[in-house]
Every structure is written in C-alpha cells, then in structure tokens.
Amino acid sequence: MKRPTDRRTVLIAAGAVAVAAAASTAIAQSKDIRGVVEFEGGAVVPKGHLEIYIEDPAIQDKARRGAAKTSVKSDGESKTIAFSLSLPASSIATPTRQIVARLEREDGWLVARGSAQFEVGSPVHVTLNTVMY
Numbered sequence: 001m002k003r004p005t006d007r008r009t010v011l012i013a014a015g016a017v018a019v020a021a022a023a024s025t026a027i028a029q030s031k032d033i034r035g036v037v038e039f040e041g042g043a044v045v046p047k048g049h050l051e052i053y054i055e056d057p058a059i060q061d062k063a064r065r066g067a068a069k070t071s072v073k074s075d076g077e078s079k080t081i082a083f084s085l086s087l088p089a090s091s092i093a094t095p096t097r098q099i100v101a102r103l104e105r106e107d108g109w110l111v112a113r114g115s116a117q118f119e120v121g122s123p124v125h126v127t128l129n130t131v132m133y
Contacts, residue, residue, distance in 0.1 A: 031086075031087040031120045031121070032084055032085065032086055032087070033054075033068075033084065033085040033086075033087055033099065033118060033120065033124060034082070034083070034084050034085075034123055034124070035082070035083055035099065035116075035118070035123050035124030035125060035126060036080045036081065036082050036083070036123070036124075036125055036126070037050060037052065037072075037080065037081045037083060037101045037114070037126045037127075037128060038079060038080045038081075038125075038126075038127055038128065039079070039112065039127070039128050040112075040127055040128060040129050040130065042079060043079070044076065044077060044078065044079055045074045045076070045078055045079065045080070045081055045103070045128065046074065046076055046103065046105075046111055046112070047074055047075060047076030047105075048073075048074050048076075048103050048104055048105045048106065048111055049071065049072075049073060049074075049103070049104050049105075049106070050071065050072045050073070050074050050081060050083075050101060050102070050103050051069065051070075051071050051101070051102045051104070052069065052070050052071075052072065052083050052085065052099065052100070052101045052102075052126075053068060053069030053070070053085075053099075053100055054068045054069070054085065054087070054097060054098070054099060054100075055097075055098055055099075055100045055115070056094055056096055056097040056098070057096050058094045058096045058097075059094075068085050068086060068087060068088050069085070070083055070084070070085055074103065085099070087120060097117070097118070098115045098116060098117050098118065099115060099116050099118050099124050099126055100113070100114070100115045100126075101113065101114050101115070101126045101128060103128055110131050111130070111131060112128035112129055112130050112131055113128065113129065113131055114126045114127045114128040114129055
C-alpha cells in the first residue's frame, strides 16, 4: 500500500528544487570584464587589428593561459575603444593576472602594446604604448 504524500514532503522537495535551480544559475553566469583601450597621450588609436586577452604568467598551461580573448578593428578615428571579455569559468584569480592589448597593422606588424591589472567586476583601462623596433 502506497503512503499518501504529506505537506512536509512536498515543501522539502520544492525547497530542494529551488536551491538546485539557484545554484545552477549562479554557476552558469559568466563574469564579464569590460573596459576601454586608449593610445598613449590621448591620441587617436591608429588603424589596425586590436587583440585583447587575459594573460597570467603564473599559469604554465598554454591552453588555459590564453583562453579568454577578443578582437576589435580600429578605424583610426577613435580615441578610445570599448571591449568586453568573458572570463572562463575555470579561471583562478591570481595577483599576476592582467589584460593585454596588442595593436597590429594589416600587414601583421605590431604597432602598440599595453597591459593592466584587473579585478572581476571593475572596469579595466589599458593604455597602448608605441612599440619601437
């Protein structure tokens, strides 16, 4: 003979489902890193291909080291370029972690590079410095 479900069992089951749903939502949300890139001295960012990525010298695994990156085209007319990166769920916060921006011309020559330390949740400001050959 089957025992009838009482109110207590239903409430416990509903609570367990609610906790599981809240936990999976919190895990599924990715942390976005937002910021701007500008050229040294407040000048216009030269025309080219801007690659922005997270670099952490403390991580030895090269596959994980450059897991988060984005690319933006510079039209040569803007003083600042906004970007957004999604932080990988597997990333570990270390004091050496930084955002790196590299600006290359269409022919592949590196024009400028810059980096900045960051914290998840706060905006990042990267200044590009001219590369001397």
